[in-house]
Amino acid sequence: MSLPCSWVAVLVVLVGTEAAAQPRVDGRRKAEQVIVLRAGEALAAHVLRVAPDAATLVLFDAPVVRESVDSLSLQSFERAEVTERSLVLRPAEELRPGTSLRLTVRFADGKAPRQVEFELTSDPDAVDTQVEVRRGEKSEAQLVAALAELRGRCAVTEAALAPLRTRCARAGLAGLFVSGELDREWGVTAHRPERRAEAQGVRDAEQATVFRTGGTVMVGMGLENPLGQRPWAADSARLVRLDAEGRPLEEARRLPVALEPERVGPGESAWVAVQWEEPLEAPAAAVRLEVMDAHGRGLRWERLEIVPAVAEPPMAPRSRGRKVAP
Incomplete structure (x- = not known):
């Protein structure tokens, strides 16, 4: 299957933008990945890089069995939420270097492949913030439909952001004054x-x-x-x-x-x-x-x-994450 040149150009722009932006959290690069599962292939563990500084969101294109996730192995995690279509992971602290945690998620419809295996690790340079799990490649018609849906969602989001941009432009005391607040x-x-x-x-x-x-x-x-x-x-x-x-x-x-x-x-x-x-x-x-x-x-x-009386308010410092004495 071949894609029209205009689509290829869009994909190149999107990939280039992502590579240039390189968003980070506490020194780690925020990464996204797509995992494609195919029937007949040998079951392999897919690496998920997790960190306490950011949540990892895993999205499934088909319903999963929530009870198939071993909750005991995740009891030390600050967040471990499983729904029919997603998995959210955030450890309370760094995983020990050289160690990993295996996690199995089973699909509810019983179709092949029946499950997906994850290997949770810690990487000082990157954290997977969003992971999509798909069973089989999508057809051209499905890609066209997904692109149309994405454009619609972008238009709705852009409309919602417009008033927020106006409000953000009126920041500080000046913004409070002109807004009437x-x-x-x-x-x-x-x-x-x-x-x-x-x-x-x-x-x-x-x-x-x-x-x-x-x-x-x-x-x-x-x-x-x-x-x-x-x-x-x-x-x-x-x-x-x-x-x-x-x-x-x-x-x-x-x-x-x-x-x-x-x-x-x-x-x-x-x-x-x-x-x-x-x-x-x-x-x-x-x-x-x-x-x-x-x-x-x-x-x-x-x-x-909360009775108002004039006093000297504390001055918040501009630095982030101040260290305190033990």
Whole structure:
């Protein structure tokens, strides 16, 4: 089968762009690969380079049997998620040099080849961030259909990115002002509550500061991950709004967490922020706030006062991944 010259040109441009960009994470090159399985070929193990700095996503073109994956062999992984069509892997720490882990995934339809074998290894220079597993090569008609679908998805994505680009262009205080998110009369107020967080498995590196502008409230804090601990990454924040007597005003809600850097290694620190909107007609006097990872490690305030009062907010450094004293 031969492809039209225009397709070849598109593929050359895409491959060239990928080679030139060479995205990296913590010094490793982020790689993608396609594994094609053919009936009648001898079963061989396909190498997957995994790392704690990035998740490896494996996509299957046919449903797989989730129970066929040995979960016990992956119990030390920070992420090991299996669905009908995908597999997500992220070890909690580096695999030991010279060692590997075998993993078998079986297809649900029973057609040949019935399964795929993986060999999980660690490579200091590269990590596989996306892997596609296909059984047999696609026909020209299938490639045309896939290309049309991809173009449609790109058009939808481009339309969704347009307003985001506009918002990103209005960054900083100037962006807040012109967007109306900044209180034009009072600006931004800040205060630092006296009560510090209860630390669980981490350290409270910087006392929390509450920032307010209009109905927007943001709590910023510093967090340290002690040496000898597993990497820390925020799962989500749990917030309960309280009245002046400490009674809940509503049910607990989950909020996204902004983290810089996004993953805190042992002996490193990070800046953490949680933001929400307070109704101006019935604002809370305080909140109960938890910022935890998936293992229950993080910071907790039983009562964090959010009454605004002018104070000196902490200055976040521009450097990433600050090292802390053991």
